[in-house]
Amino acid sequence: MTAGITVDLSDPVPPFEQIRRQLSSLITVGILEPGNRLPPVRSLAADLGIAAGTVARAYKELEQAGLIESRRRNGTVVVGPPQAPHGTVRADAAVMAAVDGLIRTARDAGIRDDTLIDLVRGRLSSKLEP
Structure with missing residues (x-):
């Protein structure tokens, strides 16, 4: 399972x-939900054609962020997304719909995925106000 990881x-x-x-x-x-198991470090590394230490570092940082947990018998599992601050409403469905719409629009316009990602990164770095 690479879950689309590239x-x-x-x-x-x-x-x-x-x-x-x-x-x-x-x-x-929410695509990976609490309780979902992640592939073992060596398995994911082999699937991606990279060193196991690279995947281990990513897992370590995710664990430090409280997103995953390594368990002896159960491997590495998702413990959940970061909690929204008290009093705020998460708009995951609305955000995902907007992202899906952006992807469809970009593909209809013939924009390659890597170009779309560069465009989004550029707009994020310009610190647009809502």
């Missing part, structure tokens, strides 16, 4: 960070 070795973002970001996103939006 590593782009030509990306300047280190591979462990690419894995950490992708898994964190999958957990945050």
